[in-house]
Amino acid sequence: MWLTGGLTAYPVGRLSDRVGSSGLLLCSLGFLVVAHLTLAVAGSVWAYVAGTVLWGLHMGFSQGLLGAMIASATPDHLKGSAFGTFNLVTGLVVLIGNTAAGAFWHGFGAQAPFLVGAGLTVLAMGVIALWLPRAKVG
Numbered sequence: 001m002w003l004t005g006g007l008t009a010y011p012v013g014r015l016s017d018r019v020g021s022s023g024l025l026l027c028s029l030g031f032l033v034v035a036h037l038t039l040a041v042a043g044s045v046w047a048y049v050a051g052t053v054l055w056g057l058h059m060g061f062s063q064g065l066l067g068a069m070i071a072s073a074t075p076d077h078l079k080g081s082a083f084g085t086f087n088l089v090t091g092l093v094v095l096i097g098n099t100a101a102g103a104f105w106h107g108f109g110a111q112a113p114f115l116v117g118a119g120l121t122v123l124a125m126g127v128i129a130l131w132l133p134r135a136k137v138g
Helices: 002-019 022-041 045-073 076-108 111-134
Strands: none
Touching: 002 022, 002 045, 022 045, 022 111, 045 076, 076 111
């Protein structure tokens, strides 16, 4: 996952400089949906590898874009606070999400957290698609 994300981040950042970040952010979430669905139904090592590569594509597309969006939307004197807040909130969401994923796995089986994750990602895509045209971001 990290190899794929690392190899993807620079070209996506360059592309974002030319075309903006909104569509690329939605594309990253599309990769996440497909990664979740692939991992939910994976029955072989290669399917797990494919799901992990897709997840890495999501990370490579999203992490640099989110950082650039924060930097461009924040006044210079608040950039440290903005990035600190972003990382704090991200950490809390990851902690809560992973705890919930474990509960879904334990209560409903291995497919459940991936299916719920795919559904929540589709919901997030809808919210972002409605919000981004109104926002002043890349």
